[in-house]
Amino acid sequence: MMNAFNFDTKAFDTKQFESIFFAPARAYANLAVDYTEKLANAQLDATKAYTDTGLAQLRTLMNVKDAEGLRAYMEGQQKVAKDLAERLKGDAEKVVSLQQDFVQQSQKLTEDNVKQAQATATKAAQ
Template sequence: MQTFNTNEMTQQFDNMFVAPMRAYMTLSIDYSEKMLNAQLDANKSYVDTGIAQMRELMSVKDATGLRSYMEDQQKVAKEFAERVKGDADKVVALQQDFLQKGQKLTEDNVKQAQTAASKMSKTA
């Protein structure tokens, strides 16, 4: 029977459990930060658009100004819809990236565990 020293056991524990957990937590934190920043950017854009539209409406003084404001609303609505679509696409891309990287981490960890188990069974 082979004996393991404390350093080998600590290294194996780190390789099998701590390092994969740390890698997944790093991925999760990075994803959360990117998602939060995307949401903050989108919200700021939506608020800025709404405030700009309120200010424009407040500047209407007559029927001609109201007609011009109403005609501009189609353009604003189109731009807003494009922004929302772009924001949704960004979120989907972030989610797909997170899933792909998470799958890769899992695959790498399974391979590493299989290699370690194989080494352990050969030395036993």
Template sequence: MRTINTNEMTQQFDNMFMAPARAFAALNVDFAEKIFNAQLDAGKAYVDTSMAQARSFMDVKDVEGLRSYMEGQQKVAKDLAERVKGDADKVVGLQQDFIQKSQKLTEDNVKQAQEAATKMSKTA
């Protein structure tokens, strides 16, 4: 029977437990960063739009200016609706990418664990 030294045990522990945990943690951090940045970008765009509209309203001096401002609101509403849809699509895409990568990571780790278990049973 072959004995396993401390370095081999440490390497096996790392390969079976710590490496997959690190890979999954890295995937989660990457996803969180992408979602946070998407939300930050969207929030900035919405605030910028709101501020621009407030400034436009402050420039209204007469009935004609009010009519022009109100007509512009239709375009702003349309642009904002398109932005919201684009932002939602971006988040869905990020979530789908995360799911696919996490499934692949899980499959790879299960396969690696099975191979390691088979190798260990043959050496025992």
């Protein structure tokens, strides 16, 4: 009779435990870390671009000296707004693409792990 203190390590198959539990968990963790890194980099890039644009606009505004300069600045605002809208759209598309890729890779990883677990269970039952 075995109890919790007399665990027979020879009867325990660590390879099966590794392939069923730890390997899939590690693979998903790697996928999640990669996704988080890509998302953080995309956010940092977007933040830098928006900050640079805002600071450039402030510097341009500070150089306005007369009515003609103010008119030129205001006309330039339309282009800046258009550029920012395009950038925002592109950034949103990038995030959606990252999310879709993560979901697809997660699904594939799950399917592969289920197949492997079924194969291991079938093998162990024989």
